[in-house]
Amino acid sequence: MNNNIWKIAALALVLTACKSTPMNPAKVEDSSVTKPISNSQNNGNDGSAGTNKIDIKTVDVDSGKDQLSAAELAKRQIFFDYDSDAIRSEYKELVANHAKYLAAHPQTKVVLQGNTDERGTHEYNLALGQRRAVAVKNALNVLGVSDNQIETVSYGEERSKQNCADDDCFQHDRRVDVVYAGQ
């Protein structure tokens, strides 16, 4: 349905927009790179803190590394088998990348949105979508992400394509979307 196409397009937009965002926090990690520069400046002229801040902001030496990290986090959909909440092995790396990022950024919050295909009742599918979101949450927990960074919610079948004729179509609906707060 058109509606879903628009939603997918909107999701794609969100994902594209998200690419640049993880880069900003990623710069904080690079403070280790900037510190020696600040230190040397401090040693040299007892410069003001203001000068140091400007120096830190202008470091872009590792922008390539930032992009690499953004690319790892750009994948935000985990697909599931029919009637299953098991995270397939091909998504272990995706989950690990988000876990690594979230564990390193304890202030960052994420919503895991579970989804199902349209077969079954609305409320039972809401519960199944939730179970998938919880499966991803548990995987993140194991990898060191705190519970208070994660909210699990479910859209059940409410964002599903309708009138799917085959499992390739249904497959797209059985997923968890990783949505970073503020994005």
Next chain:
Amino acid sequence: MTRVKSRLIDNRRALINAFCASILVWMFANPAQAALEIEISGGSAIQIPIAILPLNEPANVQGKSRIHEIISNDLKGSGMFRVLNTSGVPSLPTTAAQIKYTDWTALKAQGLSIGEVQQTANGNLKINVQVMDVLRQTPLLQSTYTVSPSQYRHVAHLIADQIYEKFTGQPGAFATRIAYVTKAGKRFTLQIADYDGFNAQTLVSSNEPIISPAWAPDGSKMAYVSFEKKKPIVFVQSLYTGERKVVANFKGNNSAPAWAPDGSKLAVVLTYGANSQIYTISADGSNLQQVTKSSSIDTEPAFSPDGQFIYFSSDRGGRPQIYKVPASGGSASRVTFEGGYNVSPRFSPDGKYLTYIRNDGGSFKVAVQDLGSGDVKLLSTGSQDESPSFAPNARTIMYATRVGGKGTLATVTVDGLVRQRLSEAGGDIREPAWGPAQAAPK
């Protein structure tokens, strides 16, 4: 009548108030074109032959469907009546004095309905219907309503209810309302309509999904789940004032509202950071209590009519089945044993039957279980049937089905003999909920 009018005024005031909310709430949208198409797949062995004659009514007051046509459709759709073809009768009476009983004994009619409509000085309609016992040649029923023209269809349903009760001994459920969700493009609406789909009004509309409408036992409020805040939240909204309250908005999901029979509290499903579990909460959002504590999915709660138990869907045994638990919490016991997948339990108001959805080899169908004998019958013929709910008289079940790739509503009698389908131009209809019995207009 005055009460009906003041309600309408309240509704308009509510409309103005409701515009302040981020979501638009309309009490008066354009009525959707909808109608029940009767598709009788069988018939009861005890169909009562009855003649429903046109009322003597001035042409300027006649509805698009006339009163005798609305009554006839109601009675036919119940499966309990055979409405007789009167085309061979030379003259049709509209008063008791004009009745020639031999015409009607010849047709083997047991009942004969006649009447008239008069317009009063202030533009109201005085609708008078008499139903005669053809064999005894005596009046069985005499009914007069003075109402505004907007109540034309409602009065026809009320009279059909009286006829139904007179002949079957059971109350009718024609003067009742239903709620359902429509999806057109990206727009979701929660609609309230007569049971036959007429007089639809929009209660809520949103660009985000709306699911699980649930009528308060007195019919004055609806609980439902809205995703307008990008997550499922349970709201309760007054039909007449438009007042809208968040009842459950906790971390995670808030869904599947079901009213306790006394209307004081609801069962809801919450998740926090884990699987769906059942809680009860007062209608004002206070006094949250956990009812189920499992590591499985527990959802789709429904109170038993005595308020003692909550029936629900759970996969605690592996596959989804229906269980029951004391409403105050405790240990659960399994209710459904036939079939590998049973969900969405709903009680008949008399507590005798449970309807639910069974996955029958990949097809989702409406089932009904006689709670006395334990017998289960599959009632529907679709492959994606959902959301069954009983009419207040426990005779008929409404459910969502799909026809030609589009969601629509259907009804089936508890004996499985009569099916009807509600059609609406445009949009997709789902999540029906049959409302409680409605008070007569005064």
